[in-house]
Amino acid sequence: MRRTFLGGVHMNEHKNTAKSPIETITPPEYVAIPMQQHIGAPCKPLVNIGDTVLIGQKIGDNPTALSCPIHSSISGTVERMEKRLTTNGSFVEYIVIKNDYKGAVSSELAPHTILLGDTSSEKIIQKVREAGVVGMGGASFPTYAKIQSAIGKASVIIINCAECEPYLTINHRLMLEHPEEIINGTKILMRAAKIKKAIIAIEDNKLDAAEKIADNITDHSLIDVEVFKTKYPQGDERQLIYALSGIELKQGQLPADVGFVIFNAESCAVIYNAFTTGMPLVSKLITVDGECMKSPKNLSVPIGISFKDIIDFCGGLTHNCDRIITGGPMMGVAQWDLNSVAIKATGAILALPALTETEPHCIRCGRCVRACQMHLLPALLAQYASINDFDMCKELNIMSCVECGCCTYICPGKVPIVQHIRNAKQELRARQALKK
Amino acid sequence: MNLLKVSSSPHIRQRDTTRSIMTDVVIALCPALFWSIYVFGWRSLTLTILAVGSAVGFEYLFQYITKRTITAGDMSAVVTGMLIAFNMPVTAPLWLPVIGSAFAIIIVKQLFGGIGKNIVNPALAARVFLLSWSNIMMAFVQPMTSISPISVTVSSETIDVISTATPLATLKTGMLDQSLLLEKFYGFIPGCIGEISVLMLLLGFIYLLIRKVITPHITMSFILTLAGFTFLYGYLTGNASPFEYMLHHLLSGGLFLGAIFMATDYTTSPFSPSGKIIFGIGCGLLTALIRIFGGYPEGVSFAILIMNSFIWYLDKWTRPRVFGGNPEKAEKKG
Numbered sequence: 136m137r138r139t140f141l142g143g144v145h146m147n148e149h150k151n152t153a154k155s156p157i158e159t160i161t162p163p164e165y166v167a168i169p170m171q172q173h174i175g176a177p178c179k180p181l182v183n184i185g186d187t188v189l190i191g192q193k194i195g196d197n198p199t200a201l202s203c204p205i206h207s208s209i210s211g212t213v214e215r216m217e218k219r220l221t222t223n224g225s226f227v228e229y230i231v232i233k234n235d236y237k238g239a240v241s242s243e244l245a246p247h248t249i250l251l252g253d254t255s256s257e258k259i260i261q262k263v264r265e266a267g268v269v270g271m272g273g274a275s276f277p278t279y280a281k282i283q284s285a286i287g288k289a290s291v292i293i294i295n296c297a298e299c300e301p302y303l304t305i306n307h308r309l310m311l312e313h314p315e316e317i318i319n320g321t322k323i324l325m326r327a328a329k330i331k332k333a334i335i336a337i338e339d340n341k342l343d344a345a346e347k348i349a350d351n352i353t354d355h356s357l358i359d360v361e362v363f364k365t366k367y368p369q370g371d372e373r374q375l376i377y378a379l380s381g382i383e384l385k386q387g388q389l390p391a392d393v394g395f396v397i398f399n400a401e402s403c404a405v406i407y408n409a410f411t412t413g414m415p416l417v418s419k420l421i422t423v424d425g426e427c428m429k430s431p432k433n434l435s436v437p438i439g440i441s442f443k444d445i446i447d448f449c450g451g452l453t454h455n456c457d458r459i460i461t462g463g464p465m466m467g468v469a470q471w472d473l474n475s476v477a478i479k480a481t482g483a484i485l486a487l488p489a490l491t492e493t494e495p496h497c498i499r500c501g502r503c504v505r506a507c508q509m510h511l512l513p514a515l516l517a518q519y520a521s522i523n524d525f526d527m528c529k530e531l532n533i534m535s536c537v538e539c540g541c542c543t544y545i546c547p548g549k550v551p552i553v554q555h556i557r558n559a560k561q562e563l564r565a566r567q568a569l570k571k
Numbered sequence: 572m573n574l575l576k577v578s579s580s581p582h583i584r585q586r587d588t589t590r591s592i593m594t595d596v597v598i599a600l601c602p603a604l605f606w607s608i609y610v611f612g613w614r615s616l617t618l619t620i621l622a623v624g625s626a627v628g629f630e631y632l633f634q635y636i637t638k639r640t641i642t643a644g645d646m647s648a649v650v651t652g653m654l655i656a657f658n659m660p661v662t663a664p665l666w667l668p669v670i671g672s673a674f675a676i677i678i679v680k681q682l683f684g685g686i687g688k689n690i691v692n693p694a695l696a697a698r699v700f701l702l703s704w705s706n707i708m709m710a711f712v713q714p715m716t717s718i719s720p721i722s723v724t725v726s727s728e729t730i731d732v733i734s735t736a737t738p739l740a741t742l743k744t745g746m747l748d749q750s751l752l753l754e755k756f757y758g759f760i761p762g763c764i765g766e767i768s769v770l771m772l773l774l775g776f777i778y779l780l781i782r783k784v785i786t787p788h789i790t791m792s793f794i795l796t797l798a799g800f801t802f803l804y805g806y807l808t809g810n811a812s813p814f815e816y817m818l819h820h821l822l823s824g825g826l827f828l829g830a831i832f833m834a835t836d837y838t839t840s841p842f843s844p845s846g847k848i849i850f851g852i853g854c855g856l857l858t859a860l861i862r863i864f865g866g867y868p869e870g871v872s873f874a875i876l877i878m879n880s881f882i883w884y885l886d887k888w889t890r891p892r893v894f895g896g897n898p899e900k901a902e903k904k905g
Contacts, residue, residue, distance in 0.1 A: 146585065301583065373894065385895040459575050460582050469577040487582055494640045498589055498647075498687040500837040510891040512842060532893045540581030547587045548687070554579040 137339055139364035140374040142508040144541045146367055148340060149301040149464075152424050157308050157433045159418075160448050162234055166209055166439030168194065169221070170228040172478040173269045174276045176200035180230055186213045189241040191414050193265075194230055203277040204267045207232060208417040208437035210239040222461075222468045222475070229476075232439070244413035251326055251410075256286065259327035266409035267416040267479070271399045272370070273462060275480040278402055284389070285328045285396035292333040293379070293390075294321055296348075296400045297363060297370035299338060300463025303483050305422045306400045308433045310337070310344035313404060314351040320403025321358055323410060328396060333358045335400075336375055340365040367465060368539045372397045374508055386535055419477050423449045425485035427456035436477050443473040445484055457489035465540040495550040503542035503552060509535045513542035517552040520559035525566070528559045536560065589686070593646030595784045599775035600653050600832065606771040607764045611661040611712070613720035615764045619656040622668035626652030629676040639685070647686050651675050654694035657765020657828060658872075659701065662710045664724040671697040691879040692836045695829075695872050711761035739823040739868045752815070755822035766825040776831045785835045788847035789854075793830040794821065796855025804863060820862065829871035830854070839879040846889035853878045 171177035178195030182188055188207040195205040211234045218226045247254070247262065264279035272295060285292075294317065298306040310317060321333045337345045339362050349360045363369050363378055373384045375397065382393045390397050405416050419438055424431040429450030436445055442459060446452060460467040461481055477484075503513035512531055519527040533556060542552045607615040631643035655671040675693035683689045702708050710725075712718070718725055754760055758768025766772075779785045801820040805813030820826075834840065834854050841850050854874045861870025 144585075146583075377894075383895040386893075388895070457576055458578060458582060460580075464583040465581040467580060467582065469575070469580075469582065471575050471577050473575070485582075489576075490578075490582075490584055493588070494642065496589070496642070496685070496687055498592075498837050499840075499842070500592065501842045504842045504891070509894040511893060512886070512890065514842070515886070531890075532897065535893050535895070538580070544581050544583065544585055545587075546584075547589050547592055549584060549588070551579060553581065557579065 137362060137364040138378040139366055140369065140377045140508065142506055142510065142541070143366045143368060143374070144506045144545050145365070146301055146544065148365070149424070150304050150307070150340070151302070152422055152431050152433050153304045153307055155304070155308070155431065155433045157305070157312060157420060157435055159435045160437075160440065160445065162209055162236065162238070162437065163440045163444040164234050165214070165231060165441070166207075166234070166437055167219075167229045167231045167441065167474075167476050168205060168208065168439035169219070169476065169478060170195045170205060170230065172205060172275060172438075172480065173203045174201075174274065175280075176202045177227065178202055178205050180216060180228065182213050182230065184213050184215060187211070187235075188213060188232060189239045191244045191417055192241040193415075201277065201280055203269050203279070204265060204415075205438075206267055206415045206417050207241075208439050209234045210237050211235040222470060240414075244415075246413050247410040251323065254326070256327050256329055259323060262409065263327065263406055265415065266406065268402055268405050268409070269416075269479050271401045271419075271480060271482065273466065273480055273482065278398065278406070281396065281398070282324065282327045285330070285391045287329070288391040288394070289328065289330060289396040290332065290394045291396075292321065292324055292328065292330050293372075293375055293395055293397045294333060294335045294400055294403060295370055295372070295375060295397050296335055296337045296341070296344070297375065298341070299365070299367045299370040300465050300467075300483075301367075302424045302485055303422050303463050304424075305420045305433050305482065307341050307344050309400055309404060309420060310341070311347055314344075314348045316404035316407045317348065317400050318351050318358060318403075320405070320407035321398075323406050324398055324403065325357070330396070331357065334379065335360045336363060336379070337361070338363050338365040338369055367541065368508060371508065371537065371539060373537070416479060419479060419481055421445075421477060421481055422483040423485075424483065425456075425460070425487045427453045427486035427488055428484075429453060438478060439476050441473065442470065442475050442477070442484055445477065446473065446486070452486050455488050456486045458487050460485040460487060465544065466538065490549075493549050496548045497546075497550050498548050500547060502545045502547065506541040506545045508539060508541065509537060511536060513552045513556070514550075516559070517542075517550055517555040520555040523562075525559055525562050528556075529563060533559055534563065588645075589647065590645045592784055593650050595779065595782045596650045596832070597646060597653065599778045599784075600650070600657070600765070602771040602774045603657065603765045603768060603828070604653070606758055606768045607657075607661070610714045610759065610767065611716075611764065612718055614661050614718050615656070617665065617720050618659065618661070618663060618668050618764065619653055621665060622656035622672050623649050623652030625669040626655070626672040626676050629673050630681065633677055633681045634685075637681075642686060645686065648676060651680070651694045651697075654765070654828075654832060655697050658694065658698040658763050658825065659708060660711050660762075661718060661764055662712055662725040663707055665721075666723070667701060667704065667707060671701050674700045687838050689838055691876050692833050692839045695833050695876055695879075698872050699876065711763075713761055714759050714767075739862070752818055752822065755819070763825065763828075766828040769822050769827045772827040772831055776827075779831070779835075786844070786847065788844050789834050789840055789851040790830045792848045792851030793834055793854045793858075794826065796852045797821065797826065797859050800856060800859040801863075804859070820859075824862075824869045825871045826858070829858075829875055833872075834875050834878070839875075839882060841882050841885040841889060843886070843889045843891055846885040849889065850878055850881070850885055853881065 268278040269275040626648040630648045675697035679693040679696045757770045802817040805816035857874035858870040
């Protein structure tokens with residue numbers, strides 16, 4: 136029996152681009168690079184309007200706080216800086232760079248020439264920070280800080296290649312095309328976090344990739360591949376740990392508290408490239424798909440490129456396109472504007488048709504209860520949340536909800552359960568803040 | 572600026588709808604309907620069509636008059652209508668299913684807020700309501716009796732002549748007819764339109780399980796509890812063959828119709844697997860108690876209706892353990 140967890144849903148996978156090799160997009164005329172692409176303090180710009188910048192040149196940093204440097208993804212001139220509204224409702228400073236199409240690379244970048252075995256953990260962590268690496272599964276926690284927090288606590292690294300969201304195939308392609316980048320990046324992370332064991336976690340709908348990775352591993356006692364049953368949300372870190380070890384993370388606990396630390400496949404590849412070529416995180420791998428995208432592709436795009444440029448490169452949208460989603464269809468965020476840009480956390484751009492509108496109604500079928508990975512009662516939560524009975528929501532452990540979307544996906548009555556739950560959680564958080 | 576539509580995630584939905592689920596239930600009920608047409612003639616189809624038509628019609632009318640969103644097309648009223656017809660004898664006058672549907676849809680379902688809000692199963696409540704016409708509801712006939720499919724009433728003379736006791740009523744007197752067991756299983760006995768053939772109902776059950784419309788918890792715990800209780804009762808009261816006594820109880824009356832199609836009704840059954848099992852055990856025990864000690868030969872309907880009223884508590888008592896443990900409790904300990 137393949138490793139798996141309780142709850143979750145089997146869904147139509149829509150892995151349409153699984154056979155599309157990663158292409159590099161034509162460089163855009165402009166990129167707009169936000170100064171906050173990570174959890175933590177925003178970066179302060181290190182360049183001024185009119186400055187010439189090169190690929191890989193650091194253009195933003197904030198050395199005093201938990202932050203992560205940001206680099207230019209093209210060569211050109213800084214045309215302007217402006218505040219823009221992001222999808223989470225905050226204003227962030229953007230540096231807009233006009234491309235000079237010279238593709239000049241910063242001269243400060245140099246490969247790491249010392250043997251890995253002779254490089255100290257501190258040195259690697261410093262290098263990972265300078266490369267601007269953040270978690271690319273969506274949360275964007277700075278990777279260097281994650282390594283630091285894992286030292287001495289975690290004993291196993293999990294490389295998350297589950298890629299359980301429908302449509303997304305970019306990690307699958309990365310594993311097939313550059314298995315050595317993932318494996319060598321894992322080795323660097325093991326050295327940095329002083330951990331002797333790593334597990335590469337892959338769902339069983341990507342057995343070709345699992346085989347490819349396994350073939351490239353030289354010592355299976357150090358790094359090994361684990362195959363999991365294909366079920367959403369296997370890629371959730373709680374469920375990865377549960378499926379591997381049977382340990383359930385308590386609310387508020389981090390993976391490191393139970394001996395695990397989890398990194399994303401692409402982070403490994405970026406770290407490896409930063410060591411071999413010196414190039415920091417300036418381009419992002421994304422899947423561009425959805426029923427309304429004319430020619431779906433897997434792409435490597437410069438950070439800061441607008442969605443419009445990416446969509447144009449993919450043949451544009453069909454006329455029935457209703458929403459543009461960044462990220463997977465289950466937990467991604469709908470964009471209101473094609474001027475949105477690809478950032479470090481962008482894993483996919485999906486163009487989706489409209490959902491059929493029906494009057495939402497709960498028939499108490501209990502499918503959401505069976506699908507809930509946190510073993511909550513989503514149907515009741517949605518009901519209590521919709522009548523503003525937040526105390527009852529709290530009693531039913533609403534704060535444990537991770538908003539994976541299974542309940543809403545599976546609901547035959549088409550109740551927007553997660554939306555109700557989000558409202559209630561927000562209200563409860565606000566009350567908590569008032570108490571303090 | 573090119574403005575797009577925004578919405579809360581998840582951005583995709585699976586295909587199943589209330590309508591598709593209800594359609595599956597209708598399909599699962601069809602074998603029993605076909606069988607009843609074979610055994611009792613076309614009048615069973617007439618009664619079913621009338622019940623279904625009026626159930627959908629009353630739902631539409633109610634929603635139209637009260638200016639609500641019309642959901643009469645979601646097939647749930649079709650299921651209710653079919654179950655109402657299945658619970659009456661083929662000799663019922665043609666106005667009976669219409670009254671049953673009116674009661675089920677308007678009073679039990681819509682007045683409580685429509686689909687998903689009713690506190691008891693509408694079809695069962697209607698059946699119990701119709702039992703006030705007890706002479707009509709108990710006028711069973713032998714299989715293959717020819718009855719007009721369209722005459723409004725079946726003349727009482729005919730009924731009196733052919734009226735016969737159901738096996739369950741015989742069972743209450745303590746007599747067992749051994750040759751009947753197999754006939755009971757495939758359904759060649761007097762009884763309500765939809766309840767006679769255990770075989771046909773089981774076909775529907777298997778279909779519902781395959782289509783994942785229901786889980787087996789309620790049905791199995793209901794049937795197994797009744798089996799255990801009647802076997803024990805037969806054994807303790809010195810019945811010559813407690814096993815056969817048990818089989819007669821299982822194959823008689825509306826047990827399979829109730830356990831497969833009524834007790835598993837989403838709206839009136841608990842969420843969690845353990846809740847469902849307790850619910851089924853409760854139904855089984857009450858059925859056995861009513862059948863053996865009550866004044867009425869059949870207990871399935873009353874048992875389910877009584878258990879329906881416990882759902883809120885069952886849901887509360889059987890709340891699943893949150894992944895990682897209950898955070899509130901952990902806080903208190905810490």
